[in-house]
Amino acid sequence: MTSVNIKDLYKVENKEVSLNGWVYNLRSIGKIWFMILRDGTGLLQCVVVKKEVEPDVFQLESSLTQESSVTVFGIVRKEPRAPGGYELGVTSIRVHQIAKEYPISPKEHGTDFLMNHRHLWLRSKKQHAIIRIRHQVVKASRDFFDQHGFTLVDSPILTANAVEGTTDLFELGYFDRSAFLTQSGQLYQEAGAMAFGKVYCFGPTFRAEKSKTRRHLTEFWMIEPEMAYCNLDQDMDWAEKYVSYVVKWCLEHCKTELETLERDTSTLEKVIPPFPRITYDDAVDILRKNGVDFQYGGDF
């Protein structure tokens, strides 16, 4: 019997298959009960009818819990009303483990609680969607630079130097001396650009900033392209092309995930080059007209 993933069910309509996964939800209407199975690729409604399975399989309804791990056997049927368009007419179920109570319920939990259960929280729909979109952003970013002749030159994480000032660096003992965690691969990319013309790195970056807010991360991934013989206008062209490519890719490949997150995609659909460009002086003017005390010459 073929073992399949939920996302590939359209290939095995009317066939008997097995699926490995976890119980997402259970609902009974007497002589029939429904199990929503989760396998990481999608959700599937599995229909268990009393007269179609062994008594011990039918009785599982009372012992199965959310996130219990199971292998389900059955016939794939088209069912337009079911999520994904298919359902499974169950012939048997093999239980691998009955899970203890899954601590995350649809009710609101605090951030602390959720972060302490991050390994389980990852199984929920929204966290799934976020990770999948992140994956596609990473993929689209790399594809863009790969397709445009940039060479990947990963910068080291352990460095002897600070790029943007030493106060925000994590320091560690490195055998008989000390080293820092990188804040940016920029210095290495600048040397790389002179060797390869166009280069990029994409790896973790660290900032030991004291401010622990939702907008200050101590560790994050950053993509850093560097080009030789590139002027400011060309640089802006690259930035526009890159950003719009990633947005377009995600709109096309993360439709379901953006729906799960209830995103209004109309704003994303507008991300098409050319973007408006203004001079530094105009930007300073706008800030000052809006009452910002801005020192001319500073960074925005």
Added chain:
Amino acid sequence: MTSVNIKDLYKVENKEVSLNGWVYNLRSIGKIWFMILRDGTGLLQCVVVKKEVEPDVFQLESSLTQESSVTVFGIVRKEPRAPGGYELGVTSIRVHQIAKEYPISPKEHGTDFLMNHRHLWLRSKKQHAIIRIRHQVVKASRDFFDQHGFTLVDSPILTANAVEGTTDLFELGYFDRSAFLTQSGQLYQEAGAMAFGKVYCFGPTFRAEKSKTRRHLTEFWMIEPEMAYCNLDQDMDWAEKYVSYVVKWCLEHCKTELETLERDTSTLEKVIPPFPRITYDDAVDILRKNGVDFQYGGDF
């Protein structure tokens, strides 16, 4: 006038173009001199004929040095004897900077010397080839897992726990406590596999091993896939498919680079599944027959 890269010259045969790059080599035969231009995408022979350029351009032959940065203008001509199949009939040269003596010559240098000039060493043919192959190995690895339904779940670098014992960890101050640099994303991937079925991470990993040999790295990139519901045979299937995909990709996309490194590719061409498989017991027997004092039950 179009600005082009050396690798795209075939698109602009007989056209007048400009190229940005660095002087790789100079050679004179009196009323003609040749400059090999390097732009990161390839090498191009540029032909400077006394009667075809202004006198100050012709005289550049005496002031240009290796790795000086220039923009070269000229007509692209087919030339089967030239590297890359094209040469440039130079009409003009703009010098951006005359480089000081390039310290790396074809003679043998010590590792210390080369590592201290790593930013310049990167410009040489072999280092180029190594970085480009590394790029394609990374790309092929990510493509393989992306194409087979693995979700990218990057594991954090800063961790509170040790995966494989605490003696080899780099420790750092993390605000009012301490943290470690990760040795493996495995624990996070195991949680991820239960959420997504198949996951991978691919990032830097750290080992504070005392042995500083060529075979002991303190920092390296590691790809770590994890699958739920996968038995040992299926795991080996994935490993075979992955390794052979990466090798095949590199054979197809790094032909020139493998030639530069003078690799005998016949060994790589043999990397085709299925690979021979032996049991743990057979492997132990082989070791012992070869005089290795191996403790049954240990790791290989």
